[in-house]
Amino acid sequence: MKDASLDDTDRKILRILCSDGRISNQKLAEQVNLSPTPCWNRVRALEGAGYITGYAAVLDQRTMGLPETVIIEVTLERHDDEIFQRFGDALALLPEVMEAYLLTGEYDYLIKVAVSGTEGYESFLRQKLYKIPGIRHSRSTFALRCLKRVHSVVP
Structure with missing residues (x-):
């Protein structure tokens, strides 16, 4: 609309x-x-009026040394305000995290991260994501190619 x-x-x-x-x-x-x-x-x-909230440079992930995009779905152990707040705050501090969404449905979060290959992904998981308390389960998918990327939609 x-x-x-x-x-x-x-x-x-x-x-x-x-x-x-x-x-x-x-x-x-x-x-x-x-x-x-x-x-x-x-x-x-x-x-x-708040239609434009800022201006930013769009960086090339590959040139920045983080050519792979991984989509991670996360389920938390509990669903209370404290754990959601703590998890969201921790995600915000991770530079590899490009986007993170609180979801309805089977998973609690969808996280888009930029990594350098499978070693970078493993390092991100073990040294950063899995250090955040409260994760019960996660599932990851490597993106093969970006077919469309927009930063805003104008109706």
């Missing part, structure tokens, strides 16, 4: 910024058929 407070120009600005966060205001304004000042004001309003 589309957000009623965003018009087509706002959505176009957001789509362009999702694909090129470093675009100059002048080029952005040209692409959305606005003059620079109204375009700048719209971007600032989108930031102020």
Whole structure:
């Protein structure tokens, strides 16, 4: 469902910024058929309203020496607020963890990690993930290839 407070120009600005966060205001304004000042004001309003929460560089995992992506599903021993909080806080401190989601269903967490081969994966499991108290079970899958990657979706 589309957000009623965003018009087509706002959505176009957001789509362009999702694909090129470093675009100059002048080029952005040209692409959305606005003059620079109204375009700048719209971007600032989108930031102020919380539609844009930040800008980031997207790094190449392979070049960074972490070419493999592993998806890990984790089930915790107990389901209380304290263990969820402690586990989530611990995950946030691990640099290999790219994304982590609290789930419904069979597993409690889905974790996406970047590692350097099977040795890097084993090291991550033994020295980091399995040191976090409260894990009952985990299941891992190596990603063969990324077919699509987006960082945000504009309706």
